[in-house]
Amino acid sequence: MTSIENTALGRLEREGRLFNAVLKGRTTKPGRFGFRGDIALKFQAQVADEKRPPDYSIEQVLTIAQEGESTIPVLAGYLHSFAYLSDVADVLDSALTPDGSYFIFCNNIDLLAKYRTTLGDITFHVLPCDESTVWKEMMDLIGIDKNDIKHLNPGGKLDYLLDAAKSLHISYEQISYAVALERMGPVKNRNENRPV
Numbered sequence: 001m002t003s004i005e006n007t008a009l010g011r012l013e014r015e016g017r018l019f020n021a022v023l024k025g026r027t028t029k030p031g032r033f034g035f036r037g038d039i040a041l042k043f044q045a046q047v048a049d050e051k052r053p054p055d056y057s058i059e060q061v062l063t064i065a066q067e068g069e070s071t072i073p074v075l076a077g078y079l080h081s082f083a084y085l086s087d088v089a090d091v092l093d094s095a096l097t098p099d100g101s102y103f104i105f106c107n108n109i110d111l112l113a114k115y116r117t118t119l120g121d122i123t124f125h126v127l128p129c130d131e132s133t134v135w136k137e138m139m140d141l142i143g144i145d146k147n148d149i150k151h152l153n154p155g156g157k158l159d160y161l162l163d164a165a166k167s168l169h170i171s172y173e174q175i176s177y178a179v180a181l182e183r184m185g186p187v188k189n190r191n192e193n194r195p196v
Helices: 010-014 082-095 134-142 154-166 179-182
Strands: 020-024 032-042 055-068 075-080 102-107 115-119 122-128
Touching: 010 075, 010 082, 020 154, 032 082, 032 122, 032 154, 055 115, 055 134, 055 154, 075 082, 075 134, 075 154, 082 102, 082 115, 082 122, 102 154, 115 179, 134 154
Parallel strands: 075 102, 102 122
Antiparallel strands: 020 032, 032 055, 055 075, 115 122
């Protein structure tokens, strides 16, 4: 029985950072644990025992971790602001590996922008995302048709998508985090134009 405790996601689980899970359990591959949900980056101050949602998170996360391994081989997620990427590097820190595949979709970068940026020795592929989902964007990026995986269960779909993502070699422009920060646009108000 694959347990999250024995994977690179175990520390995040103990810190209470994994929430809004659509999938949090074994996948179809032996010894592999899958997670689809959000990873809290910054917590709000808690009053007494009141549970508050995080200030901000990596949302719509797609990731897998192998039992007995200390790092996450592949992860995709959404950041409402590109500036949060430094928090991603800090929070995930030892769980990331220089040869991992990490895809971060951001709301406030140019819709035509695609680049790589490195924090420490970890490289992130940074892509735009507006009015879409990380799942759909990753399917499009890799070129998977939803009919190819409709017969699979949720864990099997995650395995299929992320195994393909691991072997994806894309050479986007490499820019520094500082330059990318200068290029990012304003953070959009999520509640704008929503019915009351």
